[in-house]
Amino acid sequence: MYVCICRVVTQSRIRASIDAGASTVDEVTLECGAGGDCGSCRDEIQTMLDKHDASDCDHCPRAHRAASASATR
Ligand code: FES
Numbered sequence: 843m844y845v846c847i848c849r850v851v852t853q854s855r856i857r858a859s860i861d862a863g864a865s866t867v868d869e870v871t872l873e874c875g876a877g878g879d880c881g882s883c884r885d886e887i888q889t890m891l892d893k894h895d896a897s898d899c900d901h902c903p904r905a906h907r908a909a910s911a912s913a914t915r
Pocket residue numbers: 845846847848849876877878879880881882883884
């Protein structure tokens with residue numbers, strides 16, 4: 843399913859960017875281009891970021907950052 847029509851970016855491609863460590867809409871845009879044109883898909887990208895559970899992917903840098911932060915507390 844396409845989320846970003848302007849840049850022709852699919853939901854799975856955006857999810858891959860998030861799994862690779864993108865944690866903001868701007869980082870997703872830098873990584874795969876989604877959201878970098880008219881901006882109408884940026885809310886959907888933010889929703890995907892909000893729903894992402896970093897603990898679902900053991901290779902996810904976001905999960906490792908969260909684990910490191912809690913270990914130092
Ligand atoms: S639909 Fe994504 S930038 Fe326009």
